[in-house]
Amino acid sequence: MIIKLERIEVQSHKDMEMIDITGDVERVVAESGAREGMVFVLTAHTSSGLLVTEGIECLERDVLAHLERLAPKEPPKDAGYGYWHNRYLDFDGRLGFNAGDHLKSILGGTNCFFPIENGKVVRGSRQRAYFVEYDGPLARTVMIQVMGQ
Amino acid sequence: MIKGIDFHTHPLLVREMIARHPGLASAARETYYIGNNFQPLKSFLMELDVAFLEKAVVLPMDATTSRGKTVYSNEEIAELCAMSDRLIGFASVDPHDAGAPGKLTGAVEKLGLKGLKLAPPLQEFEPAGRAYYPIYECAQGLGIPVLFHAGMSWEPGSRLKYGHPLQFEDVAADFPKLNIVLAHLAWPWVTDAVALALKYPNVHLDTSALYFDNPRDFLTFAMTHQIPLTVFERSLRKQLLFGSNYPRVEIKNMARAVRGIGFSDECLDLVMGLNAERLLAGGRS
Numbered sequence: 232m233i234i235k236l237e238r239i240e241v242q243s244h245k246d247m248e249m250i251d252i253t254g255d256v257e258r259v260v261a262e263s264g265a266r267e268g269m270v271f272v273l274t275a276h277t278s279s280g281l282l283v284t285e286g287i288e289c290l291e292r293d294v295l296a297h298l299e300r301l302a303p304k305e306p307p308k309d310a311g312y313g314y315w316h317n318r319y320l321d322f323d324g325r326l327g328f329n330a331g332d333h334l335k336s337i338l339g340g341t342n343c344f345f346p347i348e349n350g351k352v353v354r355g356s357r358q359r360a361y362f363v364e365y366d367g368p369l370a371r372t373v374m375i376q377v378m379g380q
Numbered sequence: 381m382i383k384g385i386d387f388h389t390h391p392l393l394v395r396e397m398i399a400r401h402p403g404l405a406s407a408a409r410e411t412y413y414i415g416n417n418f419q420p421l422k423s424f425l426m427e428l429d430v431a432f433l434e435k436a437v438v439l440p441m442d443a444t445t446s447r448g449k450t451v452y453s454n455e456e457i458a459e460l461c462a463m464s465d466r467l468i469g470f471a472s473v474d475p476h477d478a479g480a481p482g483k484l485t486g487a488v489e490k491l492g493l494k495g496l497k498l499a500p501p502l503q504e505f506e507p508a509g510r511a512y513y514p515i516y517e518c519a520q521g522l523g524i525p526v527l528f529h530a531g532m533s534w535e536p537g538s539r540l541k542y543g544h545p546l547q548f549e550d551v552a553a554d555f556p557k558l559n560i561v562l563a564h565l566a567w568p569w570v571t572d573a574v575a576l577a578l579k580y581p582n583v584h585l586d587t588s589a590l591y592f593d594n595p596r597d598f599l600t601f602a603m604t605h606q607i608p609l610t611v612f613e614r615s616l617r618k619q620l621l622f623g624s625n626y627p628r629v630e631i632k633n634m635a636r637a638v639r640g641i642g643f644s645d646e647c648l649d650l651v652m653g654l655n656a657e658r659l660l661a662g663g664r665s
Contacts, residue, residue, distance in 0.1 A: 242422070246430055246632055305596050317593045324413035324534065325628040328594035366630075368426035370395075370419050 235263040236376040238275075243367030247299070249291040250362045252373060256345070257352050259375045266350045268379015273342040275374060278332035278366040280339040286359035294339070298365075302334035332365035339363055347379050383434035384653035385468070385660075386631055388527070388563055388588040388623025391438045391452065393419045397460055407451040411443065411502075413535060416627050421463055427626065428466065431635035433652070436626075437468045439497040439527070445476040446504040454483070458491040468660065470495040470527065473515060475505045481518035488522050494660050499529035500542035507542070508550035516555045523662035525559040525584075530566035530573065532591060534628075545572040552580040559659050561621060565589040570606045577619050578611075584659070585616070586623035587638050587651070595629060595637035609642055617647045621655050 237259045241250055252272070260270050274281045284290060306312055316330035343360055346353040354360075362373055391397065392408035395418045408414050428436055438460060440452035452460070454471045461469040471487035473480035475498060487493045496519050500507050507528060519526050530543050541547075545566045552560055561584045566573035568591070577583045590598050603609055612620055624634040639648060 242420070244426055244429075305594055313593070313597075317597075319534065319591075320415075321413070323415040325416075326590055326592070326594075328590075328633070368430060369417075369423050 233263055233265045233268070233377060233379050235259070235265075236374060239373050239375060241362045241371045241373055243362075243364035243369055243371060245364065245367055247295045248364040248367055249294065250364065251286055251359050252362050253286075253352075253354075253360045255373075256360050256375055260347055260352050260377055261350065263377040263379070264350075265347055265377050265379030268347045268377060269344055270347055270352060271342065271344045271374075271376045271378070272360055273374045273376075274336075274362060275372040276369075277336055277341075278329055279341075279371055280336045280363035280365065281342050281373070282339050282361050282363055283343045283354075283358050284361065285357045291361075294363075298335040298339055299331075301338055302331045304329070304331040306331075329366050335363075335365045347377070384432070384622060384635075385656040386428065386431070386433050386436040386624050386626065386635075387561065387621040387656045388586050389424075389436045389438055389626040389631070390414075390628075391424065391457075391460055391467075393417070393627050394424060394460060395420050396463065397452075397456065400459070401456060404452065404456070407449050411441070411447055411449060411451050411535070414627060424626075425464060425466055427631045431624075431631040433622075433631065433635065435466045435468055436631070437470055437495065437527075437656075439470050440472040441497065441499060441502065442472040442474045443499075443503050444474040446502065454487040454491055454493060457493065458487075461492075468495075469493045470497045472497045475503055475512050475515060481514045484515065484518050485522065488524060495525045495527060497527045497529075499533075500547065501529060501533040501538035501540065502535055504539070505542065507547045513554070516551055516558055520555050520558040525561055525659045527561040527563060527586070529564070530562035531564040531569060531589070532567060545569050545576050548583070549576060549580075552576060552583050556580075556582055558582060559662075560584065561586055561659070563588055563623060564625065565602055567591055567602055570602050574607050574611060574616070577616050581619070584619040584621055584655070586621045587634065588623035588625035588629070590625065590629050590634070595633045596640060599637045599641055603641060613643055613647050617650050618655055618658075620651050621659070622652045
């Protein structure tokens with residue numbers, strides 16, 4: 232049984248951004264030596280996400296725009312609601328006014344997995360694994376774990 | 381749009397500096413109670429990019445007497461600034477140290493620092509105390525601005541009374557050639573701070589205020605409800621500076637809030653950078 236966990240650092244460059252990490256997932260699987268099994272990918276941060284979708288820029292834009300509509304950083308002034316998270320967090324030494332980014336993380340998901348077959352990641356021909364930044368730019372940690380044999 | 385300056389940042393999260401000076405990590409946690417993850421310097425610089433700003437003032441704090449520590453010494457700030465020409469280093473001195481004027485002179489003339497940061501609630505001193513006048517005399521002579529923490533302080537153990545704007549009136553009156561910046565709009569005493577700025581042309585305010593809600597809604601309250609925005613636009617446009625208070629507030633969020641509050645383009649250019657440039661060059665409003 233092979234179990235290997237690798238943490239990679241992903242540097243986002245924008246406030247919101249989709250970063251293709253498929254190559255990192257495939258590299259970790261290849262280096263693990265596992266021929267059959269699964270690879271799990273999880274972001275370590277609650278204002279970021281992990282998701283699988285087609286790897287084209289127009290769709291990246293649509294994903295981010297739609298999540299922003301569903302969970303805006305700042306609700307429109309006439310929205311009739313606000314975020315409870317907008318308060319001082321003594322454990323962080325600051326206000327937590329990024330509830331919209333946490334909600335995007337929940338809506339978009341924080342993890343994904345792929346089967347491993349014959350030492351390769353099995354995915355649909357158009358599927359890519361994305362780290363999704365909702366509150367950047369920041370250096371983020373993504374965990375990639377291979378379980379197989 | 382001009383390339384602006386963030387006049388109020390604390391480089392508490394810079395990973396490269398913490399690797400060189402591990403004590404900075406605990407100092408940031410224990411003195412400023414900042415819990416964010418440490419970040420490479422490039423994340424800080426990209427924060428500026430995302431906010432369409434060119435440079436940032438980076439602030440140290442010498443709380444040797446009151447807290448037994450510095451959070452960035454002047455030498456460490458100079459070391460950080462050597463890593464990027466986008467960073468403008470300020471000095472800090474312990475106001476209870478009789479040698480403070482000499483240390484300030486050294487920080488400016490030898491280390492190349494461009495201003496002085498003092499935080500009366502954290503450093504536990506009454507800014508108008510005559511014992512501290514030699515520091516202001518020194519700063520005035522050096523032609524550097526003094527950025528005072530003003531208004532509310534989050535840090536446990538700090539006393540709000542030391543941050544009230546009227547604590548600074550004697551300093552403004554007795555050192556008319558000294559450029560003073562009261563941070564955080566001196567919230568909640570915005571009215572008092574505005575009164576001071578209206579009366580004394582050497583008193584400036586920075587926008588780094590966020591005590592509830594989000595930057596957009598908080599600044600709307602403080603700068604349009606507590607005081608009409610027209611007062612800032614018409615009377616104080618040359619005495620208001622953009623500041624974020626990063627990392628308590630991301631630079632991008634505060635910049636978006638200030639740009640969206642309703643200022644004219646001319647006023648925004650002053651607030652987002654031209655006023656800071658003038659103060660850093662020793663000029664008056």
